[in-house]
């Protein structure tokens with residue numbers, strides 16, 4: 120006859136073990152002694168697990184707990200120790216909750232309601248993800264994004280794709296930690312790496328990364344460098360020409376006149392401008408001077424949405440195709456996940472500038 124043995128699983132690593140202890144397998148128990156810097160139990164101690172729990176109770180100034188209370192305290196204390204090893208301020212409120220629950224454990228604590236529940240196995244897995252993430256980020260310095268090898272870049276980014284796992288969103292602890300890792304990913308890999316030479320795209324993506332539970336501010340851009348990069352672009356010049364040709368015949372231009380037509384849509388060729396302002400519309404108001412130049416007030420508006428790169432690569436010129444391909448495929452998918460997490464948010468962006476005595480190129484423009 121087969122004897123059925125109830126399988127015990129380690130509360131930390133979830134591996135089955137057949138040992139006398141109530142919570143941990145032998146290896147994990149040893150690891151907990153070193154994680155918590157508790158010196159090994161004396162030889163005559165028979166139950167090394169209970170000894171660990173008692174030491175943890177003493178450390179927390181709790182002297183008369185029963186066995187279950189000690190086990191409960193131990194799991195919370197270990198979870199807190201792991202979370203303290205992860206430098207992440209998005210987890211601060213969770214740590215406070217666990218500390219609070221630890222404080223509430225006492226010999227009288229039978230009916231105290233816990234403020235946060237978790238499985239130690241989730242915390243343990245999270246800590247492993249955390250270390251994996253930090254190791255990969257440390258390797259990131261060795262990648263030369265300037266001479267981008269598309270295959271390598273994609274491989275590297277795909278190695279990090281585990282931090283975009285949407286199934287983690289339902290757990291408040293995992294949610295915060297994965298949020299934080301994604302936040303770092305966009306800051307370090309994309310803004311500091313892939314977008315290092317693309318100032319406007321970097322600035323807008325940076326603005327869309329709202330810290331935990333914060334909304335991004337709308338952005339007004341009027342600095343000279345950005346405005347120059349726009350006014351010097353061929354697409355911009357063609358667009359001004361097109362609009363003035365259509366609506367400026369009487370020596371003045373009023374954006375009201377063309378507001379509801381496709382003519383106001385502007386799509387740049389420069390990868391930085393296209394990534395930053397891919398759904399932009401342009402409004403122009405102004406008057407023509409006697410010397411045929413124009414004084415123009417210009418407004419370019421867009422709603423920044425990082426997840427809309429799929430169709431963009433066809434617009435850019437050849438040398439930036441590789442970068443755009445990464446944005447349109449790999450990063451687009453990750454951006455969708457980060458939007459669900461709330462790491463990447465949508466906001467309105469407005470560029471405002473004035474052009475005095477602007478000469479409209481009289482050459483025939485092919486559009």
Ligand SMILES: [Zn+2]
Pocket residue numbers: 129130131132133134143144146147148
């Ligand atoms: Zn274990």
